[in-house]
Amino acid sequence: MRHDHLSTTFAALADPTRRAILARLASGETSVTELAQPFEMTMPAISKHLKVLERAGLIARGRQAQWRPCRIEGRPLGEVAEWVEHYRRFWDESFDRLDEYLVELKAKEKKDGRHE
Amino acid sequence: MRHDHLSTTFAALADPTRRAILARLASGETSVTELAQPFEMTMPAISKHLKVLERAGLIARGRQAQWRPCRIEGRPLGEVAEWVEHYRRFWDESFDRLDEYLVELKAKEKKDGRHE
DNA sequence: CGGTTAATTAACCAATCCGTAAAATAATCC
DNA sequence: GGATTATTTTACGGATTGGTTAATTAACCG
Numbered sequence: 001m002r003h004d005h006l007s008t009t010f011a012a013l014a015d016p017t018r019r020a021i022l023a024r025l026a027s028g029e030t031s032v033t034e035l036a037q038p039f040e041m042t043m044p045a046i047s048k049h050l051k052v053l054e055r056a057g058l059i060a061r062g063r064q065a066q067w068r069p070c071r072i073e074g075r076p077l078g079e080v081a082e083w084v085e086h087y088r089r090f091w092d093e094s095f096d097r098l099d100e101y102l103v104e105l106k107a108k109e110k111k112d113g114r115h116e
Numbered sequence: 117m118r119h120d121h122l123s124t125t126f127a128a129l130a131d132p133t134r135r136a137i138l139a140r141l142a143s144g145e146t147s148v149t150e151l152a153q154p155f156e157m158t159m160p161a162i163s164k165h166l167k168v169l170e171r172a173g174l175i176a177r178g179r180q181a182q183w184r185p186c187r188i189e190g191r192p193l194g195e196v197a198e199w200v201e202h203y204r205r206f207w208d209e210s211f212d213r214l215d216e217y218l219v220e221l222k223a224k225e226k227k228d229g230r231h232e
Numbered sequence: 233c234g235g236t237t238a239a240t241t242a243a244c245c246a247a248t249c250c251g252t253a254a255a256a257t258a259a260t261c262c
Numbered sequence: 263g264g265a266t267t268a269t270t271t272t273a274c275g276g277a278t279t280g281g282t283t284a285a286t287t288a289a290c291c292g
Binding site for chain 4: 133160161165168181182183
């Protein structure tokens with residue numbers, strides 16, 4: 001139902017194991033077994049997490065002998081950053097107060113200006 | 117099972133309807149009915165989406181007569197921005213190596229193409 | 233009070249998610 | 263070829279998600 005790219009990326013990031021995997025990969029390419037090391041989880045579980053990350057374009061996988069080294073791919077994170085950036089003013093406190101003021105003003109206009 | 121805050125935020129953002137709701141709220145506080153307007157979806161569905169956003173702290177709701185106006189709350193988005201920012205170098209790099217990336221992608225398509 | 237409007241809750245369903253154990257694949261080494 | 267190592271696939275649960283309709287709550291209005 002949800003084929004859109006940004007949703008896939010956000011969904012992939014909505015899991016602490018997967019974010020931890022990305023954090024590990026940020027310090028360099030490595031194998032699945034090594035990635036699985038810190039987690040109390042079976043290999044197939046990790047393998048599935050990697051598939052989710054791969055489908056979101058957050059990692060890419062190579063092949064060296066029987067190892068399948070993973071590396072991080074930053075592009076989707078860039079898209080997330082771009083999306084989030086549109087809302088920057090909302091977490092900037094000084095602008096928060098301004099926004100509150102504007103919303104109040106708008107409500108007043110609505111009340112005075114037309115019947116609803 | 118996944119009670120960590122960042123995961124909850126990412127999960128809340130992993131839905132185009134909810135992101136559209138946030139986009140609408142970015143231009144000002146409004147009622148549930150008005151929020152529901154652009155979507156081909158029943159009110160309870162919207163109500164559930166709002167609950168997800170509220171639990172993630174992405175919106176707050178007030179009460180004015182029988183209306184329950186929603187407004188956007190930026191703090192969780194700030195946390196997302198902060199998290200994502202740690203990976204900035206990876207999408208800068210991928211931008212620098214765009215050609216390389218495209219070549220790899222092409223090779224991969226060639227290799228995996230028959231599977232799908 | 234009774235009727236209308238706004239929104240949520242309850243009950244349900246199908247699909248997806250996150251994990252498991254067991255079997256299968258793939259490449260390497262002897 | 264056969265054993266070993268690395269990883270994925272399959273099959274299966276149980277929990278969660280995203281939607282529905284019908285019923286309910288809450289506040290207003292006359």
